Amino acid sequence: MSAIRMILVGGFLGAGKTTLIARAAEHFAEQGLRVGLITNDQAPNLADTGLLQQAGFGVDEVSGGCFCCHFDELVEAWDRVIEREDPQVIIGEPVGSCTDVSATVFQPIKKDFADKFDLAPLSVLCDPRRLAEALDPAISATLPVNVLYIYLKQLEEADLIVINKVDLISPDDQVTLRAALTQRFPETPVLSMSALRGDGVESWLKELERLGRGGGRITEVDYDVYAEGEAALGWLNASVELRAADARDWQPFAARLMDSLVAGCRERQAEVAHMKIHLTAGAGSLGANLTSCRDEPRLQTRGEPKGPEAHLVINARCPLDPEDLRHMVEQGLRDAAGGEVDYRVTTLESFRPARPEPTHRYGEVV
Ligand SMILES: Nc1nc2c(ncn2[C@@H]2O[C@H](COP(=O)(O)OP(=O)(O)OP(=O)(O)O)[C@@H](O)[C@H]2O)c(=O)[nH]1
Numbered sequence: 001m002s003a004i005r006m007i008l009v010g011g012f013l014g015a016g017k018t019t020l021i022a023r024a025a026e027h028f029a030e031q032g033l034r035v036g037l038i039t040n041d042q043a044p045n046l047a048d049t050g051l052l053q054q055a056g057f058g059v060d061e062v063s064g065g066c067f068c069c070h071f072d073e074l075v076e077a078w079d080r081v082i083e084r085e086d087p088q089v090i091i092g093e094p095v096g097s098c099t100d101v102s103a104t105v106f107q108p109i110k111k112d113f114a115d116k117f118d119l120a121p122l123s124v125l126c127d128p129r130r131l132a133e134a135l136d137p138a139i140s141a142t143l144p145v146n147v148l149y150i151y152l153k154q155l156e157e158a159d160l161i162v163i164n165k166v167d168l169i170s171p172d173d174q175v176t177l178r179a180a181l182t183q184r185f186p187e188t189p190v191l192s193m194s195a196l197r198g199d200g201v202e203s204w205l206k207e208l209e210r211l212g213r214g215g216g217r218i219t220e221v222d223y224d225v226y227a228e229g230e231a232a233l234g235w236l237n238a239s240v241e242l243r244a245a246d247a248r249d250w251q252p253f254a255a256r257l258m259d260s261l262v263a264g265c266r267e268r269q270a271e272v273a274h275m276k277i278h279l280t281a282g283a284g285s286l287g288a289n290l291t292s293c294r295d296e297p298r299l300q301t302r303g304e305p306k307g308p309e310a311h312l313v314i315n316a317r318c319p320l321d322p323e324d325l326r327h328m329v330e331q332g333l334r335d336a337a338g339g340e341v342d343y344r345v346t347t348l349e350s351f352r353p354a355r356p357e358p359t360h361r362y363g364e365v366v
């Protein structure tokens with residue numbers, strides 16, 4: 001049996017990993033290749049899994065913590081994907097608040113699964129505005145400094161840095177960012193892309209081929225600062241059943257919910273790392289994301305999300321106390337329902353991520 005191509009896409013919350021994974025999966029499917037996807041989060045109920053499933057891909061998840069701290073669950077997840085999809089390519093996305101992925105995931109794969117996987121370089125995706133904040137001390141940062149520590153560590157361990165969302169910035173800003181990256185990480189290749197539009201995705205895949213095997217770099221990580229950075233983010237995953245008296249279009253509900261959530265964050269002066277929802281109703285679905293309080297929420301529909309009932313997943317990552325985050329989400333549901341929609345929260349977990357304790361950690365490149 002020939003080795004399965006394994007592509008893991010890293011990068012901070014909201015950088016565009018899931019968007020790119022969907023693009024890449026489409027690309028491989030068009031080439032007639034079978035693809036399996038693996039999502040990852042600190043807790044169950046993932047908007048990303050729903051979104052990728054709705055796009056028609058076979059998805060599994062590691063949802064009790066990051067790949068690094070749940071390496072055995074990652075092995076179980078890829079075993080299930082292999083069993084179900086018989087894939088030639090597996091694409092996965094570690095949690096966006098995760099770093100040290102090379103030492104804790106890439107090296108163990110190279111050491112113990114060398115025959116099974118042809119492991120692609122570790123790409124780290126960046127949102128250009130967050131990247132500018134992390135690299136330029138003159139720009140006042142919207143995220144806490146220990147969160148930026150994680151951001152910079154992600155860049156430091158990358159085999160390849162990808163500036164995503166270039167459709168949002170000018171060519172001059174792109175040049176400035178590239179120069180800043182080259183100055184700080186002179187050894188690391190840099191690519192630009194708009195995963196949303198699909199620009200640069202094929203060049204990225206070619207670059208992965210050119211660079212060869214992944215995990216070429218291991219960085220020093222201070223786990224105390226890393227743990228503080230993760231714990232600075234409130235994390236909320238909820239699953240909600242919705243019911244209305246009529247066969248409604250759920251788009252206005254989703255828009256009201258997102259508006260209320262962004263208003264809640266602005267009131268609290270808490271920058272959003274990533275707020276996302278995924279709703280399914282009838283044969284359609286709807287996703288909405290917000291990756292900064294400076295923006296307005298972005299809604300995307302697939303088919304017609306219509307009918308008297310809907311299933312909703314809410315994932316919020318934001319530097320807020322978990323109890324306050326829960327209140328904000330409960331308020332959002334009340335605002336969105338407006339007395340017209342019955343809703344039942346079936347699960348809700350709101351917490352600060354626990355200190356990362358990797359299953360394996362290699363001090364040297366395999
Ligand atoms: N304008 C623009 N938006 C993008 C691009 N890529 C992704 N986005 C948007 O950025 C938001 C976050 O994208 P995701 O793909 O969910 O980001 P992620 O890195 O998977 O986020 P987490 O799973 O929370 O870590 C969504 O609203 C996307 O539509 C891009 O190239 N351009």
Ligand SMILES: [Mg+2]
Pocket residue numbers: 017018019048093
């Ligand atoms: Mg994602």
